[in-house]
Amino acid sequence: TQLLEQSPQFLSIQEGENLTVYCNSSSVFSSLQWYRQEPGEGPVLLVTVVTGGEVKKLKRLTFQFGDARKDSSLHITAAQPGDTGLYLCAGNVGGGSNYKLTFGKGTLLTVNP
Amino acid sequence: GAGVSQTPSNKVTEKGKYVELRCDPISGHTALYWYRQSLGQGPEFLIYFQGTGAADDSGLPNDRFFAVRPEGSVSTLKIQRTERGDSAVYLCASSPWTGSGELFFGEGSRLTVL
Numbered sequence: 034t035q036l037l038e039q040s041p042q043f044l045s046i047q048e049g050e051n052l053t054v055y056c057n058s059s060s061v062f063s064s065l066q067w068y069r070q071e072p073g074e075g076p077v078l079l080v081t082v083v084t085g086g087e088v089k090k091l092k093r094l095t096f097q098f099g100d101a102r103k104d105s106s107l108h109i110t111a112a113q114p115g116d117t118g119l120y121l122c123a124g125n126v127g128g129g130s131n132y133k134l135t136f137g138k139g140t141l142l143t144v145n146p
Numbered sequence: 147g148a149g150v151s152q153t154p155s156n157k158v159t160e161k162g163k164y165v166e167l168r169c170d171p172i173s174g175h176t177a178l179y180w181y182r183q184s185l186g187q188g189p190e191f192l193i194y195f196q197g198t199g200a201a202d203d204s205g206l207p208n209d210r211f212f213a214v215r216p217e218g219s220v221s222t223l224k225i226q227r228t229e230r231g232d233s234a235v236y237l238c239a240s241s242p243w244t245g246s247g248e249l250f251f252g253e254g255s256r257l258t259v260l
Binding site for chain 1: 191202
């Protein structure tokens with residue numbers, strides 16, 4: 034059972050454009066994380082959100098956790114080719130320990146020069 | 147090295163063979179995790195160690211899969227009687243302690259079962 038639905042599955046844009054990708058679930062998460070994965074490498078943590086309604090910024094990336102802690106979004110401003118990769122959201126349902134993460138299938142982003 | 151190291155990076159084997167995949171976590175990290183990522187999917191939890199013991203092995207798909215971490219550092223994932231459906235990238239991650247909130251992943255071991 035896939036608890037986390039990510040959309041879109043694929044996204045191809047031109048350098049300089051803005052974009053938003055989504056992570057949705059029917060389950061409530063105690064925390065949610067976003068990772069970026071490049072080909073042949075493991076996922077790298079970008080951010081952890083914990084509080085409903087929380088917004089975090091990481092340079093050109095803005096992450097938002099839904100008020101009900103069931104969904105999240107990632108917005109990238111002025112995308113660059115270096116942003117290309119697979120963006121994964123991962124949620125911890127159990128609370129406390131973050132060890133047993135449930136991952137979505139990811140959004141594969143391609144930023145063309 | 148500074149990061150999580152996994153060997154081999156690629157393994158091709160025949161159906162029915164036995165396979166071992168090794169993970170060397172970041173020094174000092176007490177928690178170690180194994181995930182499996184099939185093509186087009188996100189990583190799927192397999193097993194988690196806190197120190198030497200398997201704290202949660204509920205993600206192992208069946209009894210052909212087994213993992214050990216005898217000295218609380220290096221871990222080995224063992225797969226018996228491999229099947230074509232076992233083909234995937236096996237990712238290892240470590241974190242400083244349980245619930246630290248950040249998993250550091252290795253590059254993965256790509257297993258292909260012919």
